[in-house]
Amino acid sequence: MSDTEIPRIVSASRVIDAPADVIFEHIADPAKQPAWDGNDNLGTAPEGQRVRGEGEVFAMTLTKGAVRENHVVEFEEGRRIAWKPAEQGKPPIGQLWRWELEPEGSGTRVTHTYDWTQLHDETRLERARSTQAVNLMASIDRLAALLEG
DSSP states (O other), rough: TTTTTSOHHHHHHEESSHHHHHHHHHHHHHGGGGGTTTTTTTEESSSSSSSSSTTOOEEEEEEESEEEEEEEEEETTTTTEEEEEETTTSOBBBBBEEEEEETOOOOOOOOEEEOTOOOOOOHHHHHHOOOOOOHHHHHHHHHHHHHOO
């Protein structure tokens, strides 16, 4: 399958039986992200980086030891957060990770999106191509297991 046939924006969505503000705390606090990461890519993040607005940058150490600086490009407390990862001291790589929360019934619809339309680094394309809706759903499912259990 060629790059023109592979969708460069993938997403997954489901309802989690928890309030949006509780779910959002687990997404907006990088130190909590490794506990529910469905890609098994996130190692650790220092405490005290809870995101409060657009323009902030939080650091995350990946499981392979690389540090990513995540530039927050969208933010609405309790509803939406998106960031673009970058290597330390460099501009964003060209990927965007977005989380959107919408009340639904007694729970919250959680939509997780990965957008690599701006990614042009040949060394990163294989990994980007392999990130599919099933990977995103794994993160949502792990988040649900933490909060519903």
